[in-house]
Amino acid sequence: MKLKTKLLLSVIGLALLTTVFLIGSQSYFNNKEVNLASDKCYQKGGQPNVEMAFLTLDYSFSCDKK
Structure with a gap:
């Protein structure tokens, strides 16, 4: 793989992981x-x-109070 492809996949993976973490925290x-x-x-x-x-x-x- 080219360096740009690896970098792009890494950024996408990190963004996905961050999104899952933030949703789980909330x-x-x-x-x-x-x-x-x-x-x-x-x-x-x-x-x-x-x-x-x-x-x-x-x-x-x-x-609701009784």
Whole structure:
């Protein structure tokens, strides 16, 4: 392979690896945040209501009190 081809493949691979890492990190911290908010909601006597969007890695949280 030519040097330019190897360099291009390396850059593409690094970009892909970085993207996967960032998406995984965001998903992990969203999960931690939802779990903490749910625990606090249960402590206040409420029922957590969480709606998660798959493709945007977004969520909506509300605590419905009884």
